[in-house]
Amino acid sequence: MLFNRDAVNNTWSRTLDATIEERTREHEFRTLAENLPDRIVRYDLEGRTVYVNPLLEKTLGADAARMIGKRVRELFPDGSYEVYAQAVDAALASGENREIEFVVPGMHNAPIIHQIRMVAVRDEHGEVSGVLAIGRDITERKRTEAALAASEQQFRSLAENFPDNVIRYDLQCRASYYNPRMVLTLGIAPEAILGLTPVELGAGGLASDTEYERHVRLALESGETSDMELTFQQPGGEVVTHLIRFSAERDTQGNVSGALAIGRDITELKKVEINLRIAAAAFESQEGMVVTDAEGVILRINSAFTRITGYAADEVVGKKPNILKSGRQDQKFYAAMWESINTSGFWEGEIWNKRKNENIYPEHLTISAVKNLSGVVSNYVGTLTDITMSKKSAEEIQHLAFYDALTGLPNRRLLQDRMNQALSSSLRTDRLGSILFIDLDNFKSINDTLGHDIGDLLLQQASQRIHSCLREGDTVSRQGGDEFIVMLNDLSGHELEAANQTELVGEKILASLRLPYRLSGRNYHVTSSIGAALFGSQNRSIEEIMRQADIAMYQAKKDGRNTLRFFDPAMQVSICTRAELERDLRIAIEKHQFELYYQLHTDSSRAPLGAEALIRWNHPERGLVSPAEFIPFAEEAGLILPIDSWVLETACHQLKEWERDELTRDLILSVNISAKQFHQNDFVERVKNALNHHGIKASRLRFELTETILVDNIQEAIVKMSAIREMGIAFSLDDFGTGYSSLQYLQRLPLIQLKIDQSFVKDIFSNENNQRIVETIISMALGLKLEVIAEGVETEEQLEFLATHGCQQYQGYLFGKPMPADKFKSQLELRLS
Numbered sequence: 001m002l003f004n005r006d007a008v009n010n011t012w013s014r015t016l017d018a019t020i021e022e023r024t025r026e027h028e029f030r031t032l033a034e035n036l037p038d039r040i041v042r043y044d045l046e047g048r049t050v051y052v053n054p055l056l057e058k059t060l061g062a063d064a065a066r067m068i069g070k071r072v073r074e075l076f077p078d079g080s081y082e083v084y085a086q087a088v089d090a091a092l093a094s095g096e097n098r099e100i101e102f103v104v105p106g107m108h109n110a111p112i113i114h115q116i117r118m119v120a121v122r123d124e125h126g127e128v129s130g131v132l133a134i135g136r137d138i139t140e141r142k143r144t145e146a147a148l149a150a151s152e153q154q155f156r157s158l159a160e161n162f163p164d165n166v167i168r169y170d171l172q173c174r175a176s177y178y179n180p181r182m183v184l185t186l187g188i189a190p191e192a193i194l195g196l197t198p199v200e201l202g203a204g205g206l207a208s209d210t211e212y213e214r215h216v217r218l219a220l221e222s223g224e225t226s227d228m229e230l231t232f233q234q235p236g237g238e239v240v241t242h243l244i245r246f247s248a249e250r251d252t253q254g255n256v257s258g259a260l261a262i263g264r265d266i267t268e269l270k271k272v273e274i275n276l277r278i279a280a281a282a283f284e285s286q287e288g289m290v291v292t293d294a295e296g297v298i299l300r301i302n303s304a305f306t307r308i309t310g311y312a313a314d315e316v317v318g319k320k321p322n323i324l325k326s327g328r329q330d331q332k333f334y335a336a337m338w339e340s341i342n343t344s345g346f347w348e349g350e351i352w353n354k355r356k357n358e359n360i361y362p363e364h365l366t367i368s369a370v371k372n373l374s375g376v377v378s379n380y381v382g383t384l385t386d387i388t389m390s391k392k393s394a395e396e397i398q399h400l401a402f403y404d405a406l407t408g409l410p411n412r413r414l415l416q417d418r419m420n421q422a423l424s425s426s427l428r429t430d431r432l433g434s435i436l437f438i439d440l441d442n443f444k445s446i447n448d449t450l451g452h453d454i455g456d457l458l459l460q461q462a463s464q465r466i467h468s469c470l471r472e473g474d475t476v477s478r479q480g481g482d483e484f485i486v487m488l489n490d491l492s493g494h495e496l497e498a499a500n501q502t503e504l505v506g507e508k509i510l511a512s513l514r515l516p517y518r519l520s521g522r523n524y525h526v527t528s529s530i531g532a533a534l535f536g537s538q539n540r541s542i543e544e545i546m547r548q549a550d551i552a553m554y555q556a557k558k559d560g561r562n563t564l565r566f567f568d569p570a571m572q573v574s575i576c577t578r579a580e581l582e583r584d585l586r587i588a589i590e591k592h593q594f595e596l597y598y599q600l601h602t603d604s605s606r607a608p609l610g611a612e613a614l615i616r617w618n619h620p621e622r623g624l625v626s627p628a629e630f631i632p633f634a635e636e637a638g639l640i641l642p643i644d645s646w647v648l649e650t651a652c653h654q655l656k657e658w659e660r661d662e663l664t665r666d667l668i669l670s671v672n673i674s675a676k677q678f679h680q681n682d683f684v685e686r687v688k689n690a691l692n693h694h695g696i697k698a699s700r701l702r703f704e705l706t707e708t709i710l711v712d713n714i715q716e717a718i719v720k721m722s723a724i725r726e727m728g729i730a731f732s733l734d735d736f737g738t739g740y741s742s743l744q745y746l747q748r749l750p751l752i753q754l755k756i757d758q759s760f761v762k763d764i765f766s767n768e769n770n771q772r773i774v775e776t777i778i779s780m781a782l783g784l785k786l787e788v789i790a791e792g793v794e795t796e797e798q799l800e801f802l803a804t805h806g807c808q809q810y811q812g813y814l815f816g817k818p819m820p821a822d823k824f825k826s827q828l829e830l831r832l833s
Helices: 005-033 054-060 082-094 139-160 180-186 200-204 210-222 267-283 303-309 331-344 388-402 412-429 443-450 452-468 495-513 542-558 569-591 627-636 640-659 683-694 707-711 714-727 743-748 758-762 768-783 796-804 821-832
Strands: 039-044 049-052 098-105 111-122 128-137 165-169 175-178 226-233 239-250 256-265 288-293 298-301 346-354 360-371 377-386 433-440 475-480 483-488 517-519 522-524 528-535 564-566 594-603 608-619 623-625 668-672 701-706 730-736 753-756 787-791 809-811
Touching: 039 054, 082 098, 082 111, 082 128, 111 139, 165 180, 175 180, 210 226, 210 239, 210 256, 239 267, 288 303, 303 377, 331 346, 331 360, 360 388, 388 412, 412 433, 412 475, 412 483, 412 528, 412 542, 433 452, 433 495, 433 542, 443 452, 452 475, 452 483, 452 495, 452 517, 483 495, 495 528, 495 564, 528 542, 542 564, 569 608, 569 627, 569 640, 594 640, 594 668, 594 821, 608 627, 608 640, 608 821, 623 627, 627 640, 640 668, 640 683, 640 701, 668 730, 683 714, 701 707, 707 714, 707 730, 714 730, 753 758, 753 768, 758 768, 758 787, 768 787, 768 796
Parallel strands: 528 564, 608 668, 668 701, 701 730, 730 753, 753 787, 787 809
Antiparallel strands: 039 049, 039 128, 098 111, 111 128, 165 175, 165 256, 226 239, 239 256, 288 298, 288 377, 346 360, 360 377, 433 483, 433 528, 475 483, 517 522, 594 608, 594 809, 608 623
């Protein structure tokens, strides 16, 4: 067999190279294995140990040479490494890597926990040639994990039994844990909460405000602890408030690992705080407050107590409230007070106490007993108010209620009270009394011309003069305005003597009141009218007695004033009649019980020219009432204006009706205008409105005025009459010759007619003066180019006389009585037929 040197050399060379490469790899492996912090051991395909790095030797406390070439079970025949041996066998058999945790007894038998990774070693052909076991000491890690697990368990055990809400957040500010209490508070399942940030959870009901998340992130980013109060609505609808503390969680190295939010329900605490604030505010109220113990020793006072009493806290704490006693209340008062407190636990009333400066003042005091849970009194609380000003105000109110503010005299209310007492006394003692009703004459003119200040001074002086005329026990009262009432008591039991006594006092008052009054440096004279009425002999009411004195006073006015008159029963009848008339008249105005009658105006040929509208009252019980009976009274009672207005409107309406009929369309209708009606500021405007409203021809309307209307203010009369005349309405001067006839004003007024009063016509043949007056009036009218009409013409002789002397128009029973509109028209038809 030939020996091929080159082939042998090549083979040897390759083997050498492979050997060198393998040794190089082995060297690199060993260098790496001996410098790694892990324990490393290598096994061959038979499971025998082929390498152990120094760290493993040190860990096991054994020499590597003793371990080389031996299997695991041979090294540890006691079975303590059986799990490890099985892992080696499995890796060799399967060629798959695997990991196990294994406790290795270390030096001094200290157990060392290793995490061992079995790695199959393969040759250049990919075949398993052994196993490399790499073990890392995880003893400390395991201890840390165990400690963390124990800590987590402890945390969860605590959190899940904690009465507060606990939320844990990870470093991304997402919820990682909610304790059951928090889940109950939110009413949301945990799986729906975990992983959400506070803002994302906002729809869940807890933290829609980014302020909450800001606190969480502050704990995560800086580790700072912070608090906030959060008010929200629970699922059941209850609104609660939580105090939430945010703090950082840290790991074993002290690094922030998360954040905790622990929320405590402070709803009730907030209510308590509010109540405490309210209580504190109430304690420091405007009312003084003092708290004592069960023995009455002062424990606390408020600032109002100091302000009211003058005592500071350090001056009264430890003492008893009796330092305030004024001495005005006796022992019975205090005994009754404590009986009430001990019985009902409360007392309230007025008391006089003494301040530190010795001033005595009225006080409203309440005392309440406070009991502990056992029902035993533990404290007393007193609330006190200084009522000095309120008592003064009450006295002032009392004075204002019963006394006149201007004169200081008793007012109507106090007089009535004293009259009740006087009436009772008179009935009991059979002695009489009397009432004097005093009214100052012409006071209104002084008050209006000189001013109310002067008027008030006069009233004050008058009240003093009246008071000076009375006896002790008598009363003078101001009723208002310039009216005073004097009540005289304890007069004689005989009416005549009582009347004489009353007259003496009354005359004394009259004399005193008529003396000059010195007002603002000048003297003024005022008289008075007094009406007197006795009481006590009959059982009459106060109102009736006062009414009788009032009636008598008006009688004194009628009799010339500056006099005294006693009540006469005949006056009462007259007054009652007038009162009844006023009542009925008001009803008549309201229910339109009036009717216009029309009396014909003719010329000398008896041709109809017009008519005068004359009011009549169709009383439901008395029948037709003459204007002479109710018109003067209506003027006195202030009822004439609505009547005047009705007359004007009704007359205009009738004129419109006449305009539609050929028989009446040319008639002129005369309407009487009263003084009050004419002097209304808007009289001209009212007339214009009536014309426009009814759409009548103004030339068919004529106003009859009396002379008394004109003489008061001739210039005003001219202005108003001229304005109305421009509308087309003519004026007739009614009752001419009975008043203050003056040629001067007749020339200035826009009149077209004078009317001769019927009183002159009636006695024209029996009274020569009347004849001359009638002749003069007619002559004057013709001279002024005015028409003249005579009223009250009842006979042919009167007509002939008037016509002979130049009178052109006539009115009277000779031509027809006043009659309703329908009969008036019938009369016209009869005349023209």
